[in-house]
Amino acid sequence: MDAEKRRAVILDALDEHFREVGLAGMTMAAIARRAGMSKQTLYGLFQDRDTLFDAYIERRFVRCAPVPDLPEDGSFAVRLRKLFMIDEPGNRWDLPIALFRLAIAEAQQHPRLSRRCLEEGPRNKQAMVRAEIERACARGELQVEDPAAAATLLLDMLHMPVIEALIQTDEHPCKQAPKARFELGLRVFLNGIS
Structure with a gap:
């Protein structure tokens, strides 16, 4: 098995193990056992737990973040809807949220994870939305003086409140809630900006 395949097996094992034991049980030894590999193999690919979590976040964002083919002649609203189809909640919601909790609670101990969550999450989305606003x-569809500020505001309007996801550990948004929030936020933004 080549290194990439081993990485994939380990990251899948991380996801599966988390669902059984949560973050508290996420030791390198337990993850290696779950993946059917030695700790030496695991440490050969990931120097520590932070590196492993960083790789998981990277894979998660790479899977979610490929920018779809946006219609060249599509309106701002059409392009934004297509861009945010990637945000539909999936069935693997818990571990990414737990890692965001960890990144916030232990930012001083895990600065790399915290930076990664910030850069790959909100800042990446802000850049994409800013480009669409520009x-x-x-x-001539919009008149916006500060596209960066407008992108930040629009993202807050489009997304479900993150604080609820971080605090309510036993609840997941229903599939309709994020879509309804997105449409309401987009409508309010477009009515307010025009």
Whole structure:
């Protein structure tokens, strides 16, 4: 088995093991056992737990973040809807949220994980939304003086409140809630900006 395949097996094992024991039981030894590999193999690929979590976050964002083919002639709203189809909650919601909790609670002890969550999550989305706002302004669809500030505001309007997801450990949003929030936020933004 090559290194990439081993990485994939380990990251899958991390996901599965978390669902059984939570973050508290996420030792390198337990993950290696779950993956059917030695600790030496695990440490050969990931120097520590932070590196392992960092790789998981990277894989999670890479799987979620491929920018879809956006219609060239699509309106701002059409393009934004297509861009955010990636945000539908999946059945593997718990571990990413737990890692965000860890990144917040232990930012001083896990600065790399905290930075990664911030850069790959909100800041990456802000850049994509800002680019769409700038594009819409260039096409005459929107008139926005500060696309960066507008992108930050719009993201807050489109997403379910993150604080609830971080605090309510036993509840998941229903599939309709994020879509309803997205549509309401987009409608309010477009009515307010025009």
